[in-house]
Amino acid sequence: MDPAANLEQKGSRPLGGTEHSWCRAVPGGTGITVLAMLFTKDPGAARLQNALHELQKSHPILRSRITRDNTNTFFFAVSPIPLLQIQSYDISTTSQLLQSLAEGGDPNIGRISPFHRIIEHELNQNPWSDQSETDVLFACVYTLTDSKWVVALRLHTAVCDRTSAVYMLKELLGLVRRRGGGGGGGGGGGVGEEQEKETEEFSLGIEQLIPSGKANKPFWARGVDLLGYTLNALRFANLEFKDVTSPRSSQVIRLQMNQDETDRILMECKVRGIKLCGAIAAAGLIAANCMKHLPDHQWEKYAIITLIDCRKLLDPPLQSHNIGFYHSAIVNTHDIKEGQELWELASRCYASFRDSINANKHFTDMADLHLLMNKAIDNPGLTPHSSLRTSFISVFEDPVIDDQHTQLHQWMGLEDYMGCSSVHGVGPSIAIFDTIHNGRLDFTCVYPSPLHSREQMQELIDTMKRILVGNGGD
Structure with missing residues (x-):
């Protein structure tokens, strides 16, 4: 059986009013949240994916899918295990993408940086456009050059406001550091056991x-x-x-x-x-x-x-x-x-x-x-x-x-x-x-x-x- 189809119902819940409104808005193009990071050292796709899986384990809403029942009620359906797979683009593929964006009819796009162009590209990738059952979190790594990489997280806004995005950035960097080992520096390292226990519950909607x-x-x-x-x-x-x-x-x-x-x-x-x-x-x-x-x-x-x-x-x-x-x-x-x-x-x-x-x-x-x-x-x-x-x-x-x-x-x-x-x-x-x-x-x-x-x-x-x-x- 496809593991992605094996969604646990325990801990899943119907969406609240605010979350439901985002589900109405996102197919039309509003509410695609992007957090993009520009690195001068290879972040390592495998290391990033493991860190994101740790993040999903600590926060069940990040390993959920938005689905609907036969009464047209939207639900967060939580997967028992993290299923996210990072999509990686090598230098050639990234270069082709940037070239295609430059040919898209915007005469001023050449004035903005490749990092900026990728952010715009990610904002306009909409896996939720047909409102079918879809994950709430996606991740990509773009290789710009031999010394520059862009990591982009794309989330459904129903599960990620600005405060959530800021926290995810800090937590993700800490988790990557832990998995990378050594390194020169502090700055913390991911979620402690006590905090994991605090965040393992599926939070209710704001209403x-x-x-x-x-x-x-x-x-x-x-x-x-x-x-x-x-x-x-x-x-x-x-x-x-x-x-x-x-x-x-x-x-x-x-x-x-x-x-x-x-x-x-x-x-x-x-x-x-x-x-x-x-x-x-x-x-x-x-x-x-x-x-x-x-x-x-x-x-x-x-x-x-x-x-x-x-x-x-x-x-x-x-x-x-x-x-x-x-x-x-x-x-x-x-x-x-x-x-x-x-x-x-x-x-x-x-x-x-x-x-x-x-x-x-x-x-x-x-x-x-x-x-x-x-x-x-x-x-x-x-x-x-x-x-x-x-x-x-x-x-x-x-x-x-x-x-x-x-x-x-x-x-x-x-x-x-x-x-x-x-x-x-x-x-x-x-x-x-x-x-x-x-x-x-x-x-x-x-x-x-x-x-x-x-x-x-x-x-x-x-x-x-x-x-x-x-x-x-x-």
């Missing part, structure tokens, strides 16, 4: 862990909010759409700042008592408005989605090693016109977000937002030009902070890494994944192409940087 009473909303209030979200969505402003008919894919632009620029921006946030997410969102709105060259008196309404890691807010609270999707979303709208000042708008964006949090909207509106997302998936014509855009920009409440270039990274030859998710189905025009690497801001910005062009989004990102840096403490 089952919301504290009692926190998600309550009167029936009529829910109806009014749904109507409000729907009517507001019809008035949301967007960047100009370049091509609304061609098949879509996700593309990436990276924005990096130096330490001085980063320090100035973070200091301005601290002085005003706001988080970085407010400044990023405000810079995005101002940049979008500037690109339209509207009359000074004309106002436009933009939507911002802010994603919150709810782990510490749940009952019982979860930790970063509880792998799954435990983020919630807050939608806020802001009216913008020419001449907006960055920090005034950033403070306004953050105040609206905090008011929503204080009103428990990250819990009370969770089901409403999922319903609206599913309605957009089923009826794209309800969105402008059938674009499936639900907001202009999405940001995270807090950045990932990676302030140690550890000896472990040096020992393994880890030169760079990026993590993000696809957005070319339902979603924002631009999704910002922000990290602070060794005191420097690093933004991975994902957008749907050719709905938006690379030139257009590069202009947007460059304008955002000028706004942030130009106002960052002058």
